[in-house]
Amino acid sequence: MKVWIAGQNGLLGQACKKALEGIETVGTSRDDLDMRDRDAMRRFVELTEPTHLINCTGFTGVDLAENNKEAAHTINAQAVEEMGKLGIKVLHFSTDYVFGGTKRSPYSIHDTPAPLSVYGMTKLRGEQRLLDVNPKACVVRTAWLFGHGRSNFVTQMMELMQKNKEIRVVEDQVGSPCYADDIAKAAIGLLDAHGLHHVVNSGSASRLGWARAIHQQMQKRGMEFICEDIKPAQSREFLSDARRPAYSVLEGINLRCWEEALERYMEQEVLCPVA
Numbered sequence: 471m472k473v474w475i476a477g478q479n480g481l482l483g484q485a486c487k488k489a490l491e492g493i494e495t496v497g498t499s500r501d502d503l504d505m506r507d508r509d510a511m512r513r514f515v516e517l518t519e520p521t522h523l524i525n526c527t528g529f530t531g532v533d534l535a536e537n538n539k540e541a542a543h544t545i546n547a548q549a550v551e552e553m554g555k556l557g558i559k560v561l562h563f564s565t566d567y568v569f570g571g572t573k574r575s576p577y578s579i580h581d582t583p584a585p586l587s588v589y590g591m592t593k594l595r596g597e598q599r600l601l602d603v604n605p606k607a608c609v610v611r612t613a614w615l616f617g618h619g620r621s622n623f624v625t626q627m628m629e630l631m632q633k634n635k636e637i638r639v640v641e642d643q644v645g646s647p648c649y650a651d652d653i654a655k656a657a658i659g660l661l662d663a664h665g666l667h668h669v670v671n672s673g674s675a676s677r678l679g680w681a682r683a684i685h686q687q688m689q690k691r692g693m694e695f696i697c698e699d700i701k702p703a704q705s706r707e708f709l710s711d712a713r714r715p716a717y718s719v720l721e722g723i724n725l726r727c728w729e730e731a732l733e734r735y736m737e738q739e740v741l742c743p744v745a
């Protein structure tokens with residue numbers, strides 16, 4: 471087995487690299503190989519002969535995608551279809567944002583997607599086009615990722631709490647916070663699986679509840695912050711280009727609970743903080 475990790479410098483890419491320690495890998499970043507270039511992908515496969523591709527690339531700027539539809543479509547859908555034609559096993563990541571958020575119980579793989587944003591729509595197209603051209607591919611939908619080495623909701627909240635006495639966080643978005651290290655490990659176990667899978671940490675939280683849990687962790691670990699109050703807010707109070715689902719908790723492969731995963735992540739961050 472030789473696994474090609476495309477997008478190795480991204481949040482999930484770095485976690486996959488770590489999870490694949492001991493297995494032969496070859497990693498690429500955007501600078502080495504633009505995944506929109508079909509011929510370059512083919513040449514790379516001929517040259518390096520991987521057996522599997524884990525696609526951690528994507529146009530992941532949810533708001534940015536609203537005004538960059540074509541660019542988002544090219545990497546999130548068109549390129550993913552081309553990956554499916556490379557003749558190797560493909561594992562691709564997708565998102566809870568394929569759902570519309572009208573349910574109040576976790577979404578399974580059998581629920582009908584209804585994306586609210588360009589990001590969600592292009593990600594849905596990517597899953598569909600990949601599985602159409604390559605039914606043996608594996609699509610892993612995951613959700614609100616936090617992890618090491620790249621900015622994410624947890625690092626953004628920590629920064630806000632270090633700079634502000636009071637912060638406001640939305641309570642009307644509920645989802646599945648997911649630790650990239652946990653998702654990567656589980657995904658490695660699915661390298662030879664087919665079809666669509668949901669992989670998340672167990673439990674659910676609003677953005678507000680998640681922020682409060684981060685605050686507690688900072689307190690517990692003696693980290694510096696000045697924030698004393700985290701107040702509830704509504705999504706409509708913040709200007710954002712993209713609509714996000716009010717509820718996008720996933721069920722499927724449910725890993726340890728997100729609170730435990732957050733605790734583990736915070737332990738690691740205190741031991742080896744990112745500069």
Ligand SMILES: NC(=O)c1ccc[n+]([C@@H]2O[C@H](COP(=O)([O-])OP(=O)(O)OC[C@H]3O[C@@H](n4cnc5c(N)ncnc54)[C@H](OP(=O)(O)O)[C@@H]3O)[C@@H](O)[C@H]2O)c1
Pocket residue numbers: 476477478479480481482483499500501503504505506525526527528529530545563564565566593611612613614615616620
């Ligand atoms: N983050 C989340 O909360 C979340 C939730 C659910 C699903 N997902 C999915 O999980 C996957 C990984 O997400 P992530 O959070 O790890 O994203 P990320 O940190 O933004 O990483 C994405 C990577 O893709 C690379 N990339 C973008 N366009 C490329 C291109 N044309 N050619 C080659 N590389 C390109 C980026 O390169 P640069 O480093 O040069 O920008 C970056 O390293 C994505 O498919 C995303 O949709 C993410």
